[in-house]
Structure formats: C-alpha cells, structure tokens
Amino acid sequence: MKRISQLLSAIFSPLLVPTYGMIMASYLSVLAVLPSGVLWTTVAITFVITCVLPLAGIIALYKSGVVKDPGLNERSERFIPYGLAAACYLGCAFFLYRASAPLWLAMFYAGGAVAIVINVIVNIKWKISAHAAAVGGLVAFVFRLAASHQAIYDMNVWMSAMVIVAGMVMTARVYLQRHTLMQVLAGAANGFLCVWLMSMIH
Numbered sequence: 315m316k317r318i319s320q321l322l323s324a325i326f327s328p329l330l331v332p333t334y335g336m337i338m339a340s341y342l343s344v345l346a347v348l349p350s351g352v353l354w355t356t357v358a359i360t361f362v363i364t365c366v367l368p369l370a371g372i373i374a375l376y377k378s379g380v381v382k383d384p385g386l387n388e389r390s391e392r393f394i395p396y397g398l399a400a401a402c403y404l405g406c407a408f409f410l411y412r413a414s415a416p417l418w419l420a421m422f423y424a425g426g427a428v429a430i431v432i433n434v435i436v437n438i439k440w441k442i443s444a445h446a447a448a449v450g451g452l453v454a455f456v457f458r459l460a461a462s463h464q465a466i467y468d469m470n471v472w473m474s475a476m477v478i479v480a481g482m483v484m485t486a487r488v489y490l491q492r493h494t495l496m497q498v499l500a501g502a503a504n505g506f507l508c509v510w511l512m513s514m515i516h
Contacts, residue, residue: 319486326483328399328430328448332364332406332423333357335455339419342456342472343464356413363406364399364423371398396434396444403427418462418513422455425512429505436500443493443501449480450505458513 339345340353372395375381381395407423429447436442453476460469484498493501 315489319489322483322486323445323490323492326445326449326479328444329365329369331448331452332403332426333361335422335452336360338452338456338472339422339459342467342469343459344466345416345419346466356410356415359409360406363409364402367405368395368399368402371395392437392444393434396430396437400427400430400434403430416464417515418458418464421512421515422451422458422509425454425509426451426505428512429508432504432508433501436504441493441497442504443484443487443498445487446480446484446493446498446501447505447508449476449483450502451509452505453477453480453502454506454509455513458510462513 336357340348340357345353372381375395403423404427407420407427410420410423411417426448429451430444433442433444433447453473456469456472456476459465460473465472480502484502487493487498488495
C-alpha cells in the first residue's frame with residue numbers, strides 16, 4: 315500500500331497535472347480538430363513551463379540549501395517554491411492567451427495559479443495539500459469541459475474517473491502521513507473552486 319501511495323503521489327504531482335490537463339483538452343475538447351503536431355507542441359511547451367522550470371528551481375533551491383527537502387514536506391520551506399510554481403502557471407496561461415487558445419483553457423492555468431497563491435497564504439499557519447489542490451483543479455477542469463459543451467465525447471465516464479483518481483490521490487497523501495484528512499479536503503476544495511470559477515471567464 316505504501317508503494318502504491320508513493321506511486322500515485324509521483325504520477326499526480328502538482329508539477330505534472332497541468333500537462334495532463336493539456337493532453338485532455340487536446341483530445342477531449344473541440345481542440346481535437348487541430349493538427350496533432352500543433353497539439354503535441356503545445357503539450358510539450360506546457361510541460362516545460364509548468365514542470366521543468368519549477369522543478370529546476372526547486373533543485374536549485376535544494377542545492378543552495380534554501381530548502382532541505384526537495385519533496386517540500388516541510389511547511390516552512392514551501393513559500394519560495396510555491397511562488398515559483400504559481401509564476402510558471404501564470405506564464406503558461408499567458409502563453410496560451412498569446413497563442414490565441416480558447417480563454418477557458420488559459421483560465422485553467424490561471425485558476426491553478428490562484429489556487430497555489432491561496433495554498434501559500436494558508437500554508438503560513440496550516441499545512442494544506444498541494445497534491446489535492448492539483449487533482450481538485452483537474453476534476454473541475456473536466457467538469458467545466460462538460461458544462462460548457464466544449465467536450466466532443468460523453469464526459470460522464472471521464473468525470474467519474476477523475477473523481478475516483480482524486481479520491482485515490484488524497485487517500486495516498488493521508489496514508490503516507492503527509493497530510494491529515496482535513497488538509498487534503500481543504501486542498502481539493504481550493505483547487506476545484508479556483509479552477510471552476512476562473513474558467514467561467516470567457
């Protein structure tokens with residue numbers, strides 16, 4: 315169970331979830347009509363901006379001794395890395411906006427940035443789950459695709475699957491004793507609400 319929980323935490327790292335969102339948008343929404351080369355280039359750019367850049371920043375902070383744990387399990391060490399991640403999410407939103415992507419897609423990343431900022435603020439006094447916020451945002455994104463009629467498939471299966479995945483990731487974080495039940499629930503609510511509300515802007 316511990317190994318499964320660790321695997322779930324790694325697969326659904328907050329640094330990887332934005333890329334999953336872009337892949338889902340590329341093939342579940344009206345964006346699927348675009349050439350596959352354009353879609354995969356956008357996925358690659360999203361991965362670099364929202365995963366490679368913040369990861370490089372975290373590694374640099376770890377090497378310089380600013381943070382002692384690259385997993386950022388200590389609440390006191392999260393401020394700078396989270397701020398960097400929020401800036402990268404915003405950078406991705408700006409890139410998509412400038413690339414004339416649909417506004418609902420750019421707002422997915424803007425909503426993620428807002429969720430990270432809220433996590434940073436809450437984290438000053440209380441440890442809140444970034445993993446739960448990330449998967450909560452992804453759940454909101456799938457629900458938004460369905461609600462806004464941007465999806466080209468029946469989203470019932472996808473919505474159900476994402477809710478189950480979110481529950482599994484949250485359970486894994488509690489099992490690994492990284493967070494309490496309330497911390498993962500608060501994180502998921504934060505991610506869901508931020509993405510849902512921001513993606514209403516179109």
